[in-house]
Amino acid sequence: MNIALIYDIARWEERALLEASRKLSVNMTPLHVKSKVFPVEGLRENADIGLQRSLSHALALSSTVLFESSGLRVVNTSKAISLAQDKLWTLTLLSKAGIPTPKTVVAFSEQSAMEAAKMIGYPVVVKPVNGSWGKLVSLVEDDETLRVILEHKAFISNPQFKIHLIQEYVRKPGRDIRVFVVGDEVPVAIYRVSSHWITNTARGGLAMPAPIDEELGNLALKASEALGVEVSGIDVFEDPERGYLVNEINAVPDFRNTVAVTGYDLPAKMVEYLVREAKR
Amino acid sequence: MPQARCPICGRNVQVPEDVLPGEVLDHECGVSLEVVIDGGKILLKPLEIGEDWGE
Ligand SMILES: [Zn+2]
Numbered sequence: 001m002n003i004a005l006i007y008d009i010a011r012w013e014e015r016a017l018l019e020a021s022r023k024l025s026v027n028m029t030p031l032h033v034k035s036k037v038f039p040v041e042g043l044r045e046n047a048d049i050g051l052q053r054s055l056s057h058a059l060a061l062s063s064t065v066l067f068e069s070s071g072l073r074v075v076n077t078s079k080a081i082s083l084a085q086d087k088l089w090t091l092t093l094l095s096k097a098g099i100p101t102p103k104t105v106v107a108f109s110e111q112s113a114m115e116a117a118k119m120i121g122y123p124v125v126v127k128p129v130n131g132s133w134g135k136l137v138s139l140v141e142d143d144e145t146l147r148v149i150l151e152h153k154a155f156i157s158n159p160q161f162k163i164h165l166i167q168e169y170v171r172k173p174g175r176d177i178r179v180f181v182v183g184d185e186v187p188v189a190i191y192r193v194s195s196h197w198i199t200n201t202a203r204g205g206l207a208m209p210a211p212i213d214e215e216l217g218n219l220a221l222k223a224s225e226a227l228g229v230e231v232s233g234i235d236v237f238e239d240p241e242r243g244y245l246v247n248e249i250n251a252v253p254d255f256r257n258t259v260a261v262t263g264y265d266l267p268a269k270m271v272e273y274l275v276r277e278a279k280r
Numbered sequence: 281m282p283q284a285r286c287p288i289c290g291r292n293v294q295v296p297e298d299v300l301p302g303e304v305l306d307h308e309c310g311v312s313l314e315v316v317i318d319g320g321k322i323l324l325k326p327l328e329i330g331e332d333w334g335e
Binding site for chain 1: 302303304314317327332333334335
């Protein structure tokens with residue numbers, strides 16, 4: 001059994017995965033995508049399965065496509081990764097699957113974005129379709145501020161940033177929930193607590209263990225199924241009236257804080273899943 | 281333990297024996313360094329966070 005650990009930047013998470021494999025007597029080979037040259041027919045690696053851990057969205061998707069082209073099974077699949085990276089695509093699939101999400105409107109111009117914000121009602125959250133670590137996400141209180149933000153965005157040449165997701169601001173109780181799904185299990189979850197409205201731990205939010213009730217567990221499984229992700233971190237808001245709302249799905253989730261505050265051996269859980277899948 | 285020079289403060293950086301290309305090392309001067317292995321030689325460069333990095 002050999003697992004390829006596909007990565008660009010090695011952080012605590014990648015070290016923890018290598019360590020977990022060692023403890024389970026499973027071979028895991030680190031595969032640094034930036035050190036390789038890939039023919040389009042793919043690179044035949046001496047591996048039974050791969051785990052995609054690249055931090056760069058572009059690298060994660062392209063390298064998964066290339067490994068799959070050579071016949072290597074990669075977790076998550078390129079399809080699941082591309083769906084999860086695109087917040088609009090994610091929300092449409094969740095909504096189609098009957099999963100509650102924050103009210104969201106999409107606008108392709110500044111004028112439509114202004115109109116969209118009126119439809120949703122201030123305050124609104126404005127975000128790009130493909131963002132990461134909460135970058136370029138703004139909480140907007142009124143027309144005037146929204147106009148300034150849109151004008152600022154007009155200077156970013158990347159056409160991706162001309163697509164505006166305008167979302168209702170969910171009055172969550174100073175925290176959101178990150179739920180981990182591995183295969184058909186929901187092993188662990190954390191609260192991300194912050195006085196700032198972006199509770200992302202990469203942005204300084206504090207992590208705390210969170211209980212997983214039946215409803216949350218089922219919702220997380222249903223959400224991961226809707227995108228076809230196998231190993232994921234699902235971001236859930238708690239709305240005072242509507243209950244759980246699924247906001248985002250991460251196909252290459254950070255888990256250092258989760259392991260630190262829960263003590264749960266998530267890396268081992270992931271390795272065990274990969275071994276099971278490789279044997280299928 | 282192999283050593284390399286910090287491109288920011290110029291002091292030595294302790295590099296683990298099993299260091300990986302792309303590994304992030306935090307130096308005592310406060311900078312995060314990315315390991316680049318070039319022809320078997322270990323080089324360090326300041327970690328630059330990519331626009332599309334992260335969850
Ligand atoms: Zn230094």
